[in-house]
Amino acid sequence: MNSTPSPSTLAERLKQAMAARNLKQETLAEAAGVSQNTIHKLTSGKAQSTRKLIEIAAALGVSPIWLGTGEGAPALAPDASKAPADASPLRLEPLLPWDSSTPLDEDEVELPLYKEVEMAAGAGRTAVRQIEGRKLRFSYATLRAAGVDPAAAICAQLTGNSMEPLIMDGSTIGIDTATTHITDGEIYALEHDGMLRVKFLYRLPGGGIRLRSFNRDEYQDEEYGPEEIHANQISIIGWVFWWSTVRHRRAPTLVR
Structure with missing residues (x-):
C-alpha cells in the first residue's frame, strides 16, 4: 500500500494543515498574528517564505520544520501535546537583526x-x-x-x-x-x-x-x-x- 506523498511546497503543506484543522485564512491570520494577505500569498504560492513561520506553525499545531521544508513529521513532538487543551502557550518572538536594506516582511x-x-x-x-x-x-x-x-x-x-x-x-x-x-x-x-x-x-x-x-x-x-x-x-x-x-x-x- 502506497503512502500519501508529502506536499512538496510550502503552499501545499500550509493548505493541507489548514484543511486538517478546518481553518480559514482569516482565522489562521488572527491566531498567528499576521495579516490575511500574508496567508493568502503563502497559500497561493506568491510568497515562498515568511519570517512568521514559527507563529503560523504554532497556530496550526504542526512542526515549523515540516511546514517550512517538508522534512520530518507534520505533527509536533509528543511533549508538546501534553499541555492542557485550553492552555495558552508562551511564545517568544525571535529577535531578528535588520537594517535599512532589509526588505519589509509581508506583515x-x-x-x-x-x-x-x-x-x-x-x-x-x-x-x-x-x-x-x-x-x-x-x-x-x-x-x-x-x-x-x-x-x-x-x-x-x-x-x-x-x-x-x-x-x-x-x-x-x-x-x-x-x-x-x-x-x-x-x-x-x-x-x-x-x-x-x-x-x-x-x-x-x-x-x-x-x-x-x-x-x-x-x-x-x-x-x-x-x-x-x-x-x-x-x-x-x-x-x-x-x-x-x-x-x-x-x-x-x-x-x-
Missing part, C-alpha cells in the same frame, strides 16, 4: 522616529522633529490590536524620569497621532514649547488640562487654562499606545 510597516532636537540658530531652543533616515518596524497585527492606523502612527524617544518606573528614561514610545481627544487618565505625548513630554492627561472645566506624572514624588501636577495652553505652545501629539526600553549593562560593582 510589517516602518514608522518614522521623532525626538526632541535643538533648532539651528535657536539659542538653545528645541522642537520635536523627525529623525531623517531613522525608522522602527512594527507588525500590522500589533497596530491592529491597539486600534491604530499605521498611517497615523509614529515613534519617539523620551528623556527624563517623570514617568518612571512605568516608562523609563530613554524609552521609545509609539504614538497614535490620530487620537488627540483627551480621555481622562490616558497617556499622551505632548509638545510643550519645543519639549517632548509624556503625561497622564485630564480635562478641566473651561477647556483647561491637567498634566500628571507617574513619578509624583518628584513631579507635581501641572494645570493650564486655555490662555496658558496657547502661551506655552502646548499641543497634543497623540495617544501613547506602546513603549519599550533597551536596558544598558551596568559596570560590575568593585568589591572593596
Whole structure:
C-alpha cells in the first residue's frame, strides 16, 4: 500500500494543515498574528517564505520544520501535546537583526522616529522633529490590536524620569497621532514649547488640562487654562499606545 506523498511546497503543506484543522485564512491570520494577505500569498504560492513561520506553525499545531521544508513529521513532538487543551502557550518572538536594506516582511510597516532636537540658530531652543533616515518596524497585527492606523502612527524617544518606573528614561514610545481627544487618565505625548513630554492627561472645566506624572514624588501636577495652553505652545501629539526600553549593562560593582 502506497503512502500519501508529502506536499512538496510550502503552499501545499500550509493548505493541507489548514484543511486538517478546518481553518480559514482569516482565522489562521488572527491566531498567528499576521495579516490575511500574508496567508493568502503563502497559500497561493506568491510568497515562498515568511519570517512568521514559527507563529503560523504554532497556530496550526504542526512542526515549523515540516511546514517550512517538508522534512520530518507534520505533527509536533509528543511533549508538546501534553499541555492542557485550553492552555495558552508562551511564545517568544525571535529577535531578528535588520537594517535599512532589509526588505519589509509581508506583515510589517516602518514608522518614522521623532525626538526632541535643538533648532539651528535657536539659542538653545528645541522642537520635536523627525529623525531623517531613522525608522522602527512594527507588525500590522500589533497596530491592529491597539486600534491604530499605521498611517497615523509614529515613534519617539523620551528623556527624563517623570514617568518612571512605568516608562523609563530613554524609552521609545509609539504614538497614535490620530487620537488627540483627551480621555481622562490616558497617556499622551505632548509638545510643550519645543519639549517632548509624556503625561497622564485630564480635562478641566473651561477647556483647561491637567498634566500628571507617574513619578509624583518628584513631579507635581501641572494645570493650564486655555490662555496658558496657547502661551506655552502646548499641543497634543497623540495617544501613547506602546513603549519599550533597551536596558544598558551596568559596570560590575568593585568589591572593596
